[in-house]
Structure formats: structure tokens, C-alpha cells
Amino acid sequence: MAVITRDAQRKRTRSRLRAIFVPLLVVPLAVIGIAVAIAFAADQLYADRALPGVTVAGVSVGSLSRDAVIDRLQSELARPWSESSIVATYDGRSWSTTNGALGVRPDVAAAADTAIAFGKSGGAVERLAAWADALRGDARVAFTLQAQGGALDAWLGQVSSDTDRAAVSGSLAVGPTGLVVTEPVVGRQLDRVSTAASVLAAQSLQDRKIDLSVREVYPAVDASGFAEALAKARAATTPLTVRVEDRVVSEDAAGLASLLVIDRVLAKPGELSTPPAGAIVPATRYRYTVSLDEARVTDWVKALGVKLDRPAVAAKYSASKEGTLSVIAGVNGIRLDQDKMRSLMLAELLTSATTASRELAAPAIPDSTAFTTDQAKEWLPKLSKTSTFTTYFPPSRSRFANISTGASQFDGVVIMPGQSFSFWNLLGPVTVERGYAYAGAIIQNRSDENVIGGGLCQVSTTMFNALSKLGYQIDERHAHGYLIDRYPLGLDAAVFDPGVDFRWTNDTDVPVFLWSWVGDTFVTFDVWSMPTGRTVTFSDALQKNFVDVPPDQPADPAFPKGVSVKGRDVFRTRTVSDASGKAIHQDFFASHYAPVWGGPLPTPETPPAP
Numbered sequence: 001m002a003v004i005t006r007d008a009q010r011k012r013t014r015s016r017l018r019a020i021f022v023p024l025l026v027v028p029l030a031v032i033g034i035a036v037a038i039a040f041a042a043d044q045l046y047a048d049r050a051l052p053g054v055t056v057a058g059v060s061v062g063s064l065s066r067d068a069v070i071d072r073l074q075s076e077l078a079r080p081w082s083e084s085s086i087v088a089t090y091d092g093r094s095w096s097t098t099n100g101a102l103g104v105r106p107d108v109a110a111a112a113d114t115a116i117a118f119g120k121s122g123g124a125v126e127r128l129a130a131w132a133d134a135l136r137g138d139a140r141v142a143f144t145l146q147a148q149g150g151a152l153d154a155w156l157g158q159v160s161s162d163t164d165r166a167a168v169s170g171s172l173a174v175g176p177t178g179l180v181v182t183e184p185v186v187g188r189q190l191d192r193v194s195t196a197a198s199v200l201a202a203q204s205l206q207d208r209k210i211d212l213s214v215r216e217v218y219p220a221v222d223a224s225g226f227a228e229a230l231a232k233a234r235a236a237t238t239p240l241t242v243r244v245e246d247r248v249v250s251e252d253a254a255g256l257a258s259l260l261v262i263d264r265v266l267a268k269p270g271e272l273s274t275p276p277a278g279a280i281v282p283a284t285r286y287r288y289t290v291s292l293d294e295a296r297v298t299d300w301v302k303a304l305g306v307k308l309d310r311p312a313v314a315a316k317y318s319a320s321k322e323g324t325l326s327v328i329a330g331v332n333g334i335r336l337d338q339d340k341m342r343s344l345m346l347a348e349l350l351t352s353a354t355t356a357s358r359e360l361a362a363p364a365i366p367d368s369t370a371f372t373t374d375q376a377k378e379w380l381p382k383l384s385k386t387s388t389f390t391t392y393f394p395p396s397r398s399r400f401a402n403i404s405t406g407a408s409q410f411d412g413v414v415i416m417p418g419q420s421f422s423f424w425n426l427l428g429p430v431t432v433e434r435g436y437a438y439a440g441a442i443i444q445n446r447s448d449e450n451v452i453g454g455g456l457c458q459v460s461t462t463m464f465n466a467l468s469k470l471g472y473q474i475d476e477r478h479a480h481g482y483l484i485d486r487y488p489l490g491l492d493a494a495v496f497d498p499g500v501d502f503r504w505t506n507d508t509d510v511p512v513f514l515w516s517w518v519g520d521t522f523v524t525f526d527v528w529s530m531p532t533g534r535t536v537t538f539s540d541a542l543q544k545n546f547v548d549v550p551p552d553q554p555a556d557p558a559f560p561k562g563v564s565v566k567g568r569d570v571f572r573t574r575t576v577s578d579a580s581g582k583a584i585h586q587d588f589f590a591s592h593y594a595p596v597w598g599g600p601l602p603t604p605e606t607p608p609a610p
Contacts, residue, residue: 050115053134056141057106057204061115062134069112077106077143086199088159090212095159103151104199111143145200152196160190163212169219170226172233172262172288178253179233184226187217189280216279221264224273225287229262231352232290236260238353244308244336244362259300259349261291290350297345298338305336308362312369315376316412317383319515319526325383327376328412333367371414371511379511387527389466391458392486395521398437399455403523405435406459407516410525414513415506420475423460423495423502430456430497442481442494449557457494458523460502463514464493466525467504471534471576471585472512475503479591482556483565489541490570490591508532533579542571547595555599564597 050069052062059076061069082100089095099105118139119130133139167187173180194213202208237253237260267285275281315330340363348360393399409427430436430453439454457480465488468474480487480494493502506512510530517524547567555561569592576585 046120048116051119051131051134051139053137054115054118054139054141055137056111056115057143061112061141062139066112066116069115070108073106073108073111073143077111078108081106085207087207087209088195088212089209090163090214093162095162095212097155101151102155102199103148104145105148106143107146108143111141114143115141145202147196147200152199153192156190156192156195159195159212160192163190163214164188165217167217167219169286170221170223170230170288171264172226172229172290174257174260174262176254178237178257181230181233183230184219184222186222187219189215189217191215216276218275218279218281218285220282220284221286221288222272222275225267225271225285229288229290232350233257233260233262235352236290236292236349239357240349241357241359242304242308242341242362243359244364245310245334247308247310249304249307255300256349259292259296259345261293263289265289292346292349294342294346298342301336301338301342301345304341304362305338308364309333309335309367311335312367314369314371314414315373316414317376317380317513317515317528318412319528321517323385325380325528327373327380329373330369330371330376332369334364335367337363337365370419371416376414382510382530383513383528384530385526386529386531387466387470388524389462389469390522390524391462391465392522393455393458396439396455398439399458400518400520401435401437402439402453402455403458404518406430406453406456407462407518407523407525410459410463410514411516412513414511416511417506417509420505421503423463424497427456441496457492457496459516460493460495461487461491462523463525464502465491466514466527468574469536470527470529471532471536473505473507473585474574474587475505476501477589478502479570479593481594482596483568483570483593485565489543490572490589491538492591534584535577535581537575539571539573543568544571545569549595549597553595553597556596559596559598561598562601565593565595567593567595569593 046063049063049065050061054060054062056069056073057077059073061072064072082098082105084099085096086099086102087094087096118141119127119134121127122130130139165185165188168182168185170184171180171182191213195210198210198213237256239253240251240256242249242251264286265288267287271287272285310333312333313331316328318326318328320326344360344363348358393403406427413426415421428434432452436453438450438452441451441454441457464474464477468491478494478500479490480492483489484492494500495502508529510532512527512529515526515528517526545568549564549566559565569590571591572589574585574587574589575583576587577583
């Protein structure tokens, strides 16, 4: 029986394993070696040629040398390419051209270099994979385009002249006739870089369409910073009609626009809409604000009240030549409630109007007279003539017209206890339409014969003398520029608008009214009231500082030749005492009069010698 040792068994096992695995390792290594050898041989064979199966934009260039590749690409790629069309489109419009017209052509030299280099870099595995792609027809080489000359830039300029639109910044202002509006416009700008990239991005010989890349260009003030302000401004300038009872006042857009405050302010983050992606946006954006100037609205409402108010007319008295009094009944009126109207304007004016014009019913309040008809009737039997005064003037139709028209404005007007009187406030406008004429007046110490209302100082002087005798409080009195001898010395009362008024206050507890009588050469004022127990005394006139007419002083046209009046200062004191003898007023009337003359007498003519 044979005995097999453990070592012998191990040797037999190793032999069997070698017999199995050695062939398995040797065969792949041999294959790899053969492949490497083939690849090496192929590299050598195609070192300066394209691998079989390589294409450039569908043009087969396999196995060709670089020069041959260039020739074929020039023939089968570059020439057909130049005739291919490009149609650029934007917003329904199109612009047509060709690759050749744009100077756009394939870079055949670069494409040839890429084709020759295909599959000849990297390790053996990458090269084998490249060979496999080439043999399967998957070795497709892309090409790049290049623009030669300035044709592409010129074409982009032509297209941009059609597509581009300048941005317009919105503006809003108040002009002489109303709003001055420039609507904002978002501009457009051709993105030349992006459009050129689209032109140079094609990879086929076919005709093609491209979408133009056009960017929006936002102005400093766009619609989001303008529309709301414009709406408010247009609402505020909608023609307006304001009505109180049967009286109507209309205001046009220009007048209403004057009430607006329009500002352009820096927009804060989040106040404006976000522009679309890609838009060209200024670094600083603005917006408009519209508001009402409250002070202007207040003034406008005051002026409106003047037009719409129907002021109450106080009761008055009428006096006959026989001294009989009668009552002229008062009339209640109505006034614009200015506070409510102002609030209404501030609340409504900026709200959108639904019609082409807007109408507001103005809030109004009753206007009651300060001296009612019943009061006038109650006082009537208690009143009597308490004073009268008359002054005279040379005959003159124009002076008579002014004196009679002016004096009549004060007839029967009642001055209540505590009420102040202003000559100009009660007189009203001095116009030709109201019956006044051009006549002489003293302006800056000199007569002017062409003054509307000349002679009204006669009215104020007569009134002053009639009232001052009764002891009423004198608030304002002025002397004339030069002495007028038909008035009491130092007791004249000149008036001139503006700035020279005659004012007094009824500082008694009973009403007072005036009544005038005017003739061709005189004016009289009667004062009607009740006796107050006051006594009035005037000092004699103190005259000082006499001044002769300087020889070079121009002649006054109102004075006759050879007549002159010295200048001087005149002082009068009025003392008013109550019934108990207590002084309640002591007035010092100072008057400064300039010298005046009519010029020298003409030199008498010397009779001819006999």
C-alpha cells in the first residue's frame, strides 16, 4: 500500500491551480498588449490625419490631413454657411440678413485642428474609447464662429435704431394754465453683446431665427413713482363749481392748480415697483408727491366767501329835510362757513372725480345784522339831531359829483355803542362806475387836478367837525399838505387811499347815525343820537414856525398867480368831559402845512411909446 505524504499532496494541488489560472491571466494581457500595439500603430499612422469617422458639423473629414480638412470645410461648410439666412425677431418685427453679410463664418482652421487632435490625447483607454466613437460615427467635432470686419457691429447698430427708445422721466408741475405733465416712458435698448452671442452660437448650416435681446431702460421717475401723484393732481384740477343758494362760483384748472404743492422726492426702498430682471435701472429713483397748500386753500376760501356771501344789511335811518326820521328795514343774509368749506376742500379735492367737472354745495351759515329793524324802530323816537356842520367849496361839476356820491355812502348808517368807524371801510371802492369823477386833490403837498374822487377830503373834514363837537373818541385824523382857508384852522381831516384814514369810535351807550346834505357849493353833515351830557371845548389855534414860499418853489396849479399861503404848524387841543365834569378825552391835534403859491404875477406889458 502506497503512502502519500502531506508535502506531496500540496505539490500536486499547486500544479493543478497553475494549470487553471495561468491561461486566464495570460490571454487578457496578451489582448491588451495587442490593443496597445494597435493603438500605438494607429497613432503613428494617423499622427497628422483625422481618425476615420470624424465629422465637423456633419461634414466627414475622417482620415484627411489638416490641409485636406481645411479644404473640405471651406468647400462644404464655409461656403454654404455664408449663404444661410438669419432672421432676428422682436415684438412682431423681423430683420433678415445672411451670415456672409455679417462677416460671420466658421473658424475652419480651429475646427481642423480640433478634428486632427480628436482621440490623440489621454491614456490608452481614452484613446481606444475615442477610436470606438469614431468608428461608430459618434466623433462629432463642434466648430466656432468668428465675425470678421465691422459688418456685425454695423448691423447691430441698424437694428438698434429700430428697437431702441429713449427713456423719458415723468415730470409734473404747475404752469400758468394748469398742470404741466410729461408722462414717463420706459425705454428700450438692444443688448448688443447678448444678440451678437446669439448670432455666433449656431452649430448647423441651416437657416435660423434668433430672438433679439432687448432690455428695458427705466427712467429716474417711472409710472410707479408718478401715476398716483398724477391722479391726485388731475383730481384736484377738475373744474369746480361751488354753489350757495342761487349764487355760483366756478374755478378752472389753472386756479385750482395754484393750490397744489408738487414735490419730486427720493424714493425709499420698497416704495416703487420692482423692475423686471435684466432691466437697466438708474441708481437713484424718484417719485412725485402731491398735496394741498393749506394756507393757499384758506386764502382761496376767503376769496370764495367774498363772491358767495350775501352779507346782512343792517337797518338804517332816513332823514327828511323837515327832520322826520324813518326806518329802512334791515335784511338778513347768508355767509359761507369758511372753516367747513376749508375742511371740505382739503378732504375732497384730491379724490378722483367721476365726471369732467365737480360741483360742491358749500356749507353756509345765516348772517344776522348787527342792528335789526326792530332795534331801529325801538330807538327811533329817542333820537334827535345832536350836531351839524357845513363846509363850502368852489363850484365844480366833478367836485360836486365826488362830494355828493361820497357823502351819500354814510347816510343813515348806524354806529352802535362800542363800534369803530373807518371812512374808507364804509365808503367802498372809488371808481368811475360808482359815480366818481376826476378832480383836484393834494398829493405830496401839491395839487393834482387829475385824481379820481378828488374832493372827498371835504366829506371827511365836514364829518370830523360835526362829530368832534360831540366828544366821540377820535382814533385817526390827518392834516392836508397845505392850509385850506375854507376849513377851521387846524381842524381839517384829510383822507387818501392807501394809508390816510379818518377813524373814530362811538364810545357812548347810544347809537349814532349821520345824514348828509349836498348842494352845488356846500356839504352838511347832521349827527343824530341822544344827548350824552358831554361837554367839548377847543383851544384857540396856536400857529408857529411860519415859512415863506421859497422863490424856487414850483407854482401850484390850483392857486391863482400872485397868491401865496405861508407854511406853518398849527396846534389845537380838544377837551371832552362827562356830565360830572370829569375829563374823558384830551386830544392834541398837530397840523403841519407846507407853503404854497400860484406863481408870480405876469409882468405888465409896457405900452408902446406915443
